[in-house]
Amino acid sequence: MLPIRTSRPALAAVALTVSLTACTAQAADGGPSGAHASAAPPAKVTVVKKTAGSPVTVTASGGTLAAVRVVDADGGVLKGRTDAGGTSWSSDRKAAPGTSYTIEVTSRTADGKESTSRSSFTTPEPDKVNKLTLAPGKNTTVGIAQPLSIVFDLPVTRKADVEKQLKVTTSNGTEGSWGWVKDYSGRDRVDWRPREYWKPGTKVTLQADLDGTDSGGGWFVRDYRTGFTIGTAQVVKVDLDTHQLRLERDGRTVRTIPVSGGTPGGDKRSWRGTAVLMAKEGTINMNSETVGLGDAYNKDVDYSMRLTWSGMYAHAAPWNAAYFGRANHSSGCIGMSSENAASFYASVNVGDPFEIKGRETKGTVAEGNGYGAWNLNWEQWKAKSALG
Numbered sequence: 133m134l135p136i137r138t139s140r141p142a143l144a145a146v147a148l149t150v151s152l153t154a155c156t157a158q159a160a161d162g163g164p165s166g167a168h169a170s171a172a173p174p175a176k177v178t179v180v181k182k183t184a185g186s187p188v189t190v191t192a193s194g195g196t197l198a199a200v201r202v203v204d205a206d207g208g209v210l211k212g213r214t215d216a217g218g219t220s221w222s223s224d225r226k227a228a229p230g231t232s233y234t235i236e237v238t239s240r241t242a243d244g245k246e247s248t249s250r251s252s253f254t255t256p257e258p259d260k261v262n263k264l265t266l267a268p269g270k271n272t273t274v275g276i277a278q279p280l281s282i283v284f285d286l287p288v289t290r291k292a293d294v295e296k297q298l299k300v301t302t303s304n305g306t307e308g309s310w311g312w313v314k315d316y317s318g319r320d321r322v323d324w325r326p327r328e329y330w331k332p333g334t335k336v337t338l339q340a341d342l343d344g345t346d347s348g349g350g351w352f353v354r355d356y357r358t359g360f361t362i363g364t365a366q367v368v369k370v371d372l373d374t375h376q377l378r379l380e381r382d383g384r385t386v387r388t389i390p391v392s393g394g395t396p397g398g399d400k401r402s403w404r405g406t407a408v409l410m411a412k413e414g415t416i417n418m419n420s421e422t423v424g425l426g427d428a429y430n431k432d433v434d435y436s437m438r439l440t441w442s443g444m445y446a447h448a449a450p451w452n453a454a455y456f457g458r459a460n461h462s463s464g465c466i467g468m469s470s471e472n473a474a475s476f477y478a479s480v481n482v483g484d485p486f487e488i489k490g491r492e493t494k495g496t497v498a499e500g501n502g503y504g505a506w507n508l509n510w511e512q513w514k515a516k517s518a519l520g
Contacts, residue, residue, distance in 0.1 A: 175192050175193070175194045175195025175196075175239040175240065175241045175242075175247070176192065176193045176194055176195075177190065177191070177192050177197075177237050177239050177249055178190070178191045178192075178193075179235050179237065179251055182227060183227070183255055183256060184226070184227050184228055184229035184230075184231070184255040184256065184258070184344055184346075184351065185226050185227070185229075185344055185345065185346045185351075186226055186227060187212070187222045187223045187224075187225070187226055187227070188202055188210060188212070188222070188223040188227055188233065188235070189220065189221065189222045189223075190220070190221040190222075190235070190237055191219060191220045191221075192218075192219045192220075192239050193219070194241070194242065195219075195239050195240055195241045195242060196217070196218035196219055196239065196240050197214050197218055197219065197220075197221050197237065197238070197239055197240075198238040198239060198240045198246055199236075199237070199238040200212065200214070200221040200235070200236070200237050200238075201235070201236045201237075202223060202233055202234070202235050202236075203233065203234050203236075204228070204231050204232065204233055204234075205231065205232045205233075210223045210224075210225055210227070210233065211223065211224050211225070212224050225341065225343070225344060226343075226344035226345065227255050227344055228255065228343045228344035228353060229255050229256060229257060229258040229344065229351045229353060230254075230255060230256070230257040230258060230353065231254065231255050232252060232253070232254040233252060233253055233254070233255075234250065234251075234252045235250065235251050235252065235253075236248060236249075236250050237249050237250075258350065258351035258353065259350075259351075260286060260349065260350035260351065261350055261351055261352075261353055262284055262285055262286040262288070262347045262349060262350030262351060262352055263284075263285045263286075263352075264282050264283060264284050264285065264340075264342075264356065265282070265283045265285075266280075266281070266282055266338070266356065266358050267280075267281040267282075267283075268280075268281075268360050268482065268483065269358075269360070270358045270359060270360070271359065271360065272360045272361075272482075273360065273361045273362070273363040273481070274360055274361075274362065274363060274481060274482050274483030275362070275363060275364075275366060275408070275409065275480075275481045275482060275483030275484035275485065276329040276330045276331075276332065276362055276363075276365050276366070276367075276483065276484070276485065277329055277330075277406070277408045277483055277484065277485035277503070277506060278330070278360075278362075278408060278482065278483025278503070279323040279324060279325040279408070279503050279505055280300060280323065280324040280325075280336065280338055280358075280360075281321060281322075281323045281324075281503065282298075282321065282322050282323075282340075283315050283317070283319055283320075283321045284319055284320045284321070284322075284347065284349075285319070285350075286347065286349035286350040287319075287320055287347070287348065287349035288312075288320040288322075288347045288348060288349060289347070289348030289349060290346060290347055290348040291312055291320075291322075291518035292518040292519055293345060293346065293347075293348075294322075294342070294345060294347055294518075295310055295312075295322065295517065295518045295519055296519065297340060297341045297342050297345050298310065298322070298324075298338065298339075298340050298342075299338070299339040299340075299341070300324050300336065300337070300338055301336075301337045301339070302334055302335065302336050302337075303333075303334055303335040303336075304331060304334055306326045306327075306330065306331070306334060306336075307326060307327045308324055308325055308326040308327060309324065309325070309327075309513060309514045309516075309517050310322050310323070310324050310516075310517045310518075310519075311323055311324075311325070311499070311505060311508075311513050311514070311516030311517060312516050312517070312518060313499040313500040313505070313516065314500050315441075315500045316440075316441035316442065316500050316501050316502070317441070321500060323499075323503070323505055324338075325505045325506070325513065327510050329365070329367075329485065330362040331362065331365075332362055332363060332364055332365045333361070333362060334361070334362040335359065335360075335361050335362075336359060336360055336361070336362070337357070337358070337359040338356070338357065338358050338359065339355075339357060340355060340356040340357070341355050342354070342355055342356065343355050362483075363481055363483075364381060364382070364481065365381065365382050365383070366379065366380065366381050366479075366480065366481065366484045367379075367380045367484070367485050367487060368380075368409075368446075368480065368484055368485065368486040368487065369487050370391065370393070370466055370486055370487065370488040370489070370490075371489055371490065372393040372394075372402060372404075372460055372488065372489065372490025372491075372492065372493065373489070373490050373491055373492075375390060375391055375392060375393070375455075375456070375457045375458060375459065375460065376388055376389070376390060376391065376457065377389045377390075377391045377446075377466065377468070377476075379476065379479060379480070386479075387475075387476065387479065389468050389472045389476060390456040390457025390458075390468070390469075390472075391446075391456060391457070391466050391467060391468045392449070392452050392455040392456050392457075392458070392459060392460055392461050392462050392466075392467050392468075393460040393462060393464075393465075393466055393467075393490060393493075394460055394462050394463065394464040394465070394492075394493070394494070395460055395461055395462065395463070396460060396492035397492070399464075399494070400462070400463045400464050401460075401464065401492055401493050401494040402444060402460070402462075402464050402465070402466065402488065402490065402493055402494070403439075403440060403442075403444055403464075403488065403493060403494060403495060403496065403497045403501075404488050404489055404490055404493035404495070404496055404497070405487075405488060405496035405497045405504065405506075405507040406485050406486065406487050406488070406497065406504070406506035406507055407439040407440055407444065407485070407486045407488060407497045407502055407503070407504065408439070408483060408484070408485055408486070408502060408503035408504075408506070409437055409438070409439065409480055409481070409482050409483060409484045409485075409486065410438045410439065410440075410441075410482065410502050410503065411437075411438045411482060412436075412437055412438075412477060412480070412482060413436045413437070413438055413445075414434070414435070414436060415432055415433065415434045415435075415436065416432070416433060416436045417430070417431070417432050417433075418430070418431060418432075418433045418436075418443075418445075433445070433447045433448065433449070434447065434448040434470060434473065434474075435447055435448045435470070435473035435474055435476070435477040437477060437480065438502075439466075439486055439497075439502060440497060440501045440502040440504075441500075441501050441502055442501050442502075443464065443465075444464050444465055444466075445465045445466070446465065446466040446467075446468070446473075446476070446486070447465055447466075447467060447468075447473060448467070448468065448469065448470040448472075448473035448474070449462060449465070449467025449468065449469075449473075450469060450470050452467045453469060455467075456468060456469060460490075460492060466486075466488075485506065499516075
């Protein structure tokens with residue numbers, strides 16, 4: 133059932149007060165049981181119906197709260213807890229925007245009598261709704277350098293409020309941290325990376341309880357869940373000075389391939405540092421004009437493995453065969469023979485790190501240009517968390 137929508141109520145907090153009158157003992161003739169008998173003081177229950185983004189609170193005076201139940205129109209329960217004195221209850225979650233809630237409160241008066249009251253309210257519809265994109269995909273197996281990455285559709289100016297709602301759990305207690313970066317698309321992004329490369333077999337889950345959270349650029353109106361597993365420990369080491377690529381598995385070199393990197397002396401140079409294999413894209417069309425290199429090339433390229441958003445790939449480059457293992461003569465990508473590219477493509481996994489070095493490079497892969505978080509040391513990365 134969809135949430136009940138109503139016209140937009142005022143944004144200020146509204147208090148609903150319900151007076152619960154206690155029962156009075158009666159004599160057989162219908163009068164008071166004693167000359168001076170009187171009713172126990174009534175319990176007054178106050179439900180504070182705040183706008184979206186705030187907890188729902190319930191208080192009692194002249195008595196205590198025996199039970200509080202808050203349910204949305206879909207039957208979802210807004211759980212909460214009562215304080216030690218039993219006079220105040222607060223929901224664990226914030227009220228979500230554009231949502232109707234029904235509140236049932238059972239209070240207990242000083243003489244032990246109980247009474248139940250019911251009320252309801254609807255929060256305003258959000259002006260803007262923020263959404264997000266998660267990587268890696270749910271239930272996937274990825275390499276040891278893959279971060280948990282969240283890209284937001286709308287700006288996030290309240291980063292601490294959002295980060296508080298993001299809970300990462302690992303099967304082996306992996307230490308890690310969130311870090312906020314600007315994605316290559318220009319959108320806000322937050323990545324969670326471990327202190328060191330993941331251990332193979334680690335299971336990772338994300339619980340993003342964002343429903344009812346204001347990002348500053350828009351409201352979240354749902355929660356998100358995802359999870360993935362870390363696969364084989366593989367590292368790709370690329371030396372552009374010796375023009376060699378080595379695939380290491382579990383610390384042992386299992387493959388060496390002659391390659392050719394970006395041409396020295398200009399914009400065609402390759403990036404250095406640690407890049408993470410973002411996607412295995414197969415055969416794609418590469419057009420140099422899309423990455424600001426004029427009309428240098430426009431061709432279909434086989435076994436394409438994306439390393440950055442700015443267009444650096446590892447791929448088959450048979451037209452460059454004369455330079456493999458000898459010189460860097462590409463437009464920035466790491467090229468190899470079609471035969472080597474085919475077997476290498478089959479061996480690597482999304483999330484495998486490519487550790488690239490070379491004197492004639494144009495700089496280090498930035499955090500938002502693909503997954504460049506590994507180019508910061510641990511203290512630098514932790515400093516990017518909005519929670520300190």
